[in-house]
Amino acid sequence: MxxxxxxxxxxxxxxxxxxxxxxxxxxxxxxxxxxxxxxxxxxxxxxxxxxxxxxxxxxxxxxxxxxxxxxxxxxxxxxxxxxxxxxxxxxxxxxxxxxxxxxxxxxxxxxxxxxxxxxxxxxxxxxxxxxxxxxxxxxxxxxxxxxxxxxxxSNWTPIADFVAADVRTGSSKKEIAPKSNSRRDRIFACTGRGAHGCVTELQFGMEARIGTYSEYLPGINQIWSFPDLAGSGMFFLFSFPLRSSLLRMSADWSDIQEMDEDTSGMHLECRTLAAGTFGDHIVQITERSVFVYQQRLSPESPTVLCFTRHVDSPEERIVAAAFEESTHSVITAVERDGEYQLHAMRIVTGGG
Structure with missing residues (x-):
């Protein structure tokens, strides 16, 4: 037929x-x-x-x-x-x-x-x-x-059958999944036919989609992002094993530009251990120093160094660090001759 x-x-x-x-x-x-x-x-x-x-x-x-x-x-x-x-x-x-x-x-x-x-x-x-x-x-x-x-x-219709279940507990009433603030049941459906038949969990929420991508060197340890006050784009700070790198992305994600120390005003010759922002300031912590920059409304020179704190001697190095944005606090673990010290400092704008 x-x-x-x-x-x-x-x-x-x-x-x-x-x-x-x-x-x-x-x-x-x-x-x-x-x-x-x-x-x-x-x-x-x-x-x-x-x-x-x-x-x-x-x-x-x-x-x-x-x-x-x-x-x-x-x-x-x-x-x-x-x-x-x-x-x-x-x-x-x-x-x-x-x-x-x-x-x-x-x-x-x-x-x-x-x-x-x-x-x-x-x-x-x-x-x-x-x-x-x-x-x-x-x-x-x-x-x-x-x-x-x-x-x-996404298209799960028509659905032959579905069930709403609380999977946090099994038949023995023992908890088999961690508790959450939400008490909503989870929905499972019979979807597909033949070779594509399966049991599917129906979910809702925010979906992350790839907007753009760029081929970049391997070996990146960490990434931080902060807004570009000179435009509506973003800065991305990458930490490599021996150095750092800064990329500027345009607002429509169509242009990605790598910036050097002269154009960015940031120190990129060492690897970055931690970074963060507060207000119009950027904090960068490397193995030897703590840097605080102030962003400027200039695309040619987006940051200016306004504070620096180095380790006390060449034998010392920072092995771990963290920045707490709400209190503007910097915590560093400093190693010297196999011994470690924990240092804490608070950044106060306008007062040093």
Whole structure:
């Protein structure tokens, strides 16, 4: 039984897709009462999982240049288990499948929510699947490669069954999970079908997504961030085993600039043990010193050094440190000849 009817763009014809076959019908033949297709072929199988009987659920036509689209008709066909097929018809023989192959699995159940998004000409195809009883996603499709997962699309409907449970205690009433301030039950649902079936916990809250990323040197020990008062961006202070580094990121995250000591005004030749901010001041603690900077409204020179406290002798070094922002307190552990001392100081602005 036909499940999908797909009109073609380069000829007065259409595809009929059933469970096992793809057929090409010429519109003129159908209008004249002819029910025999011009072409009929088997639906290609995934060589990694050659199981038959998957039902086609939706189709999508990717964006192509006007010149290419005048002679070729490319179509993606999705199956219920997430397998995507690719079919191509060209103008040399518009009533015959020029190519029919597996584009690859998407890793989710697919119903009718399936489309190809426009990334522009001469770019990879981007498919979106809404999922069926399971999470869907965005996938990049490249020639001769399995689809590449880009981002998930949450969609757990329809749900066959779910249960609200208090999992903090088991049948013996002994606590099996730590207590929290919230007494809400946790919700578990039966999601997905077939190979993608699973038990899922439904949650809500703030979701963190990657806004930008930058390739950077390995070996970073710690990272601190503080606002850029000269603009609306951010500063990021990185601590490496032997040095420190400062990056400035623009407000729209489109520009990342590494700053040196001359432009930043900060000491970067030693590794940073702790850092923090209070008001318009920045505190940096290295192995030899405690620095306090004041931010300025100048993009060219964002900080100025206003206080420095060094260790008492070359034999001493700070091995651990902390900065408490609410009280402006600096705590350092200083090592000398195998002995350790704990030092504490409070920073008072305007008074030294």
């Amino acid at each position: 036909p499940l999908l009817l797909i009109p073609l763009t380069i000829s007065p014809a259409f595809l009929l897709v059933s469970e096992r076959t793809i057929a090409v019908y010429k519109l003129e033949d159908v209008l004249e009462g002819e029910s025999k297709p011009r072409f009929r072929g088997e639906i290609p199988k995934d060589p990694k999982d050659p199981v038959s009987g998957r039902l086609p659920t939706a189709w999508a036509r990717p964006v192509r240049t006007e010149r290419y689209a005048s002679k070729h008709d490319d179509i993606f066909i999705s199956q219920e288990d997430g397998l995507v097929l690719f079919a191509e018809i060209n103008s040399d023989d518009p009533f015959h499948l020029h190519a029919s192959m597996c584009a690859g699995p998407l890793g989710c159940n697919i119903d009718t929510a399936f489309a190809s998004l426009d990334l522009g000409m001469n770019r990879d195809d981007l498919l979106i699947a809404g999922g069926d009883m399971s999470v869907g996603g965005l996938y990049l499709v490249r020639p001769r490669q399995d689809p590449e997962f880009v981002e998930s699309v």
